Amino acid sequence: MHTFNGVEFRSKSARKAHVRGMIDVLGECVIGPEHECFGAFEELLSMHPRAEWKRGPGVGSYFIEQNPLGKSADRTGMVRVDGVRDTFSWVDCCNERAKTSNHAFSQAMRQAVFGQAVAFKTASYQEGARLECVLCSTSVLAYGSYHVDHATRFKEIAAAFVASVGGVVPQRFASCPVTKQISFRDEDRAFADAWAAFHASKCELQVLCGPCNLAKH
Numbered sequence: 001m002h003t004f005n006g007v008e009f010r011s012k013s014a015r016k017a018h019v020r021g022m023i024d025v026l027g028e029c030v031i032g033p034e035h036e037c038f039g040a041f042e043e044l045l046s047m048h049p050r051a052e053w054k055r056g057p058g059v060g061s062y063f064i065e066q067n068p069l070g071k072s073a074d075r076t077g078m079v080r081v082d083g084v085r086d087t088f089s090w091v092d093c094c095n096e097r098a099k100t101s102n103h104a105f106s107q108a109m110r111q112a113v114f115g116q117a118v119a120f121k122t123a124s125y126q127e128g129a130r131l132e133c134v135l136c137s138t139s140v141l142a143y144g145s146y147h148v149d150h151a152t153r154f155k156e157i158a159a160a161f162v163a164s165v166g167g168v169v170p171q172r173f174a175s176c177p178v179t180k181q182i183s184f185r186d187e188d189r190a191f192a193d194a195w196a197a198f199h200a201s202k203c204e205l206q207v208l209c210g211p212c213n214l215a216k217h
Contacts, residue, residue: 052106
């Protein structure tokens with residue numbers, strides 16, 4: 001049985017048809033916290049296979065807009081509380097993959113160091129009063145159109161840390177009831193702090209514009 005917004009469906013295809021109908025009825029619009037469908041979109045995004053990466057520090061509003069590629073269905077997206085504007089595939093959300101313990105661990109690892117990325121972006125902007133993509137040198141886009149990226153892939157840094165602690169890692173995690181963001185439990189604060197310090201010493205952060213970031217990943 002598959003559920004969405006308090007409704008049970010016998011199949012993923014039935015749930016997908018329901019979500020498609022909801023989006024068609026809403027049409028092009030902005031869905032803020034006061035909108036009656038905001039909770040439904042929060043749940044929809046939480047079903048995305050890269051929900052934690054998409055959500056970041058939290059979502060301020062969602063939107064539905066015409067798909068510029070000319071496909072029949074409108075596309076969905078969000079504006080995060082840090083100003084980043086991004087899109088996400090509602091179809092991928094409806095085809096959610098089972099969340100494995102490895103997936104949850106990866107989410108918690110990213111959440112533990114997210115503040116470092118925010119601080120880097122803020123400092124980069126304050127230094128030159130603008131942001132510039134290190135790959136294409138674009139510097140005229142809005143603040144929210146730039147992303148913080150790892151020059152050395154995040155997975156490689158995380159794997160090196162796990163190896164340094166002998167592969168002994170937390171197996172249970174906390175989850176925010178509102179944002180669905182997965183993080184380390186208070187009992188594992190020492191592990192989270194050690195990881196954050198390791199990441200800070202090893203990561204080489206850089207600013208990319210949205211298109212270059214998507215092309216890289």
